[in-house]
Amino acid sequence: MTTFLVCKQQKRYTEVTGREPMMSEYAMGFWQSKLRYVTQDQLLEVAREYKKLPLDVIVIDFFYCKKQGDWSFDNDYFPNSKAMIDEL
8 A cells, every 4th residue: 555545533543553542541640841940959849849749750851960861960060869859
């Protein structure tokens, strides 16, 4: 088959291409994210405010790393990452 035309029904299209599995339950909750939390204290301050709400995920973007591709916390900005993770 070189051409497949879809006119009206998304459901019919996914019968051919396949359907996405249901997202994990944790991923369907309330997420908090922003471009950059500069320090561990800043991140924890925001997370503590959300103790009043059912926050499921807090996203820390790649700026927490020492450099691109190094997935460890930068100790200058996140001096005690283990304690931070334990609190979260």
